Amino acid sequence: MLFHYALVDDLITKEEFEQRVEKKIDECGDLVDEPTAAMMVVGELGREHVKIKGLCAKSSLFSFFGKVVDKTEPKEFDRADGEKGWVATLLLGDETGTTRVVLWDEKAGAALDVTAGEALEVIGRHPGKNTREIYALALRKVSIEIAGPVLKNGNASLSNEPVELDVLLVFRGEPRTYTRRDGSTGEMVEALVADATGTARLVAWAPDLLRSVSPGSCLHITGAKPNQRDEGRSYSLDEKSTVVPTDLAVSVPFTPPGSVGDQGIYSVTGEVKQVQQPRSFTARNGTPSWVKNIVITDGSDDLNVVLWGDHALVPLAAGDKIEVFHATAKPGRFGNIELAAGRGSVVRIPDERAWPIVFSGTIIPGPGCTFIDNGSERYLIDADFPTGTELQVTGTVRGSRILPEEIVPVAITPETVTAHIASLKKALDE
Missing domain, CATH: 2.40.50.140 (Nucleic acid-binding proteins)
Incomplete structure (x- = not known):
């Protein structure tokens, strides 16, 4: 009793x-x-x-x-x-x-x-x-x-013993600096991998392990230590781990939109059916962020997907193909199911062409985002500069977004103002 x-x-x-x-x-x-x-x-x-x-x-x-x-x-x-x-x-x-x-x-x-x-x-x-x-x-x-x-997600054990993995590298981030408890600093890399049981987060505390491999590669990993406290599968690598390319073919198991439950981690693919403009908000840590709602379909069933942070700034239009990896399902506000793609998720446009660019323009605000505009062309850009700032950006174009590698402020001169006015007049005339 x-x-x-x-x-x-x-x-x-x-x-x-x-x-x-x-x-x-x-x-x-x-x-x-x-x-x-x-x-x-x-x-x-x-x-x-x-x-x-x-x-x-x-x-x-x-x-x-x-x-x-x-x-x-x-x-x-x-x-x-x-x-x-x-x-x-x-x-x-x-x-x-x-x-x-x-x-x-x-x-x-x-x-x-x-x-x-x-x-x-x-x-x-x-x-x-x-x-x-x-x-x-x-x-x-x-x-x-x-x-x-x-x-779910192949998680049937509490063991923290290191394991071997044969996986597909879906995403690899850039090295980030972190501070240890003793005040010293180190580098780490976050990645997302997948095998027949689904996707898993991967944190490499020895960045060189992942430095020479690219997304799309199939890898054999030893010494991957499971992290049982994370939602879904998660592993960490250290100096005792190894990462080598393998000829073993590994593919990502996508879940049909109509089969996504109201809990768990899923990867889905489909066609964008509806897309809203990104909305800006202030995150709990005081930094600006964004959210965008879309609906994807496989032709039979629809699924609501919520894109958070930088994922919300990925340019999308109805009819685009999209892949969403390692997203979290939950009941929606109106009883439907939503798939939330935020930190740890990957959003990808299959076969999206990328090319290098050097682009000069003016920073202008958009609906929850930022553009760089030269009067005839504009691109989305993740850059923290005041509206009206003139910049020269060297980077890579993906869709309608520039991924900057170098940003250099440009002094405003009468010639640049005249050129912008001429470009704008030409655009209006056309």
Whole structure:
């Protein structure tokens, strides 16, 4: 009874809960046992069991059933105050998905008593705003059948042991500098890879591992360490890892738009059916950002896709082919499904032609974006300059966007003003 009371201890007293349970048993004519009656009382108070899929809700407390998929042994660690602590983790699943259940201190010993395939009843809460884990307040074995579990993105293990991968390199970013805890600096590269089970984020703490390989290459990777705390699959590489090209053909498994669920990580491809203008907003860290809504279709089903950040500035028009990798699905505002492509996602226009350019023009504002315009041509550009600034940009054109490699301010002269006026007059006359 104490197990179920933990679900409602913020609503009623322990004495009142016990009274309600006894009353429920009497009402049912002794046809239910105490745990069943307790569950019925909990349900009447609005704290019913949810499927693992429902653990993403904003409730402060959850109760659910799950089948043990994997577990870690209890591990001792040192707390910040010098005291010893213990922690273990269970991977539980049902027909709607999987979740990590973290057992702290005295509860960690329970991991020694459970085996794969057993069913557990868990009461727990999310740690802060992290909805990918549950900290267990109470748990017990139960004799029920649990369907599934559904293992999304090939994530069926809690192991952090390095693995070997044969993958397609979808995207590789540029090296970035980071600061270590001791104040020293280093470089890292983020990438996105894919294999038969889906896409995965890849972080190389030794950038040279990825420096000589290009997107579209198939790679054999050793020493890839799984990061189980990230949503979807994620791996990190260090000096002990290796990356070499391979002749093994690896392709990206795209999900049809009509088969995208309301949770999980997906890659989709289709034709742009509708596209809105990007809208600007201020991110939580105070920096400007953008968002754009589009609808894609495969001819049979449509899917709403929300593009965030720089992805929102990718020039798109109805009829364009598009590929979206490693995007997160969620229920939309009006009951439909949305696929959100933000940090960690890749948005690509297949077979988009690129060419080098040296372009001079004036910075002008657009609807949530910035253009450089010379009076007859204009391109989208990611550049933080005041409106009216004259620039010469050396870079690469992709679609209607310049990816700058060098930006040099240009002094405004009477000749350049006259040239702009002449170009504008010619455009108006045409």
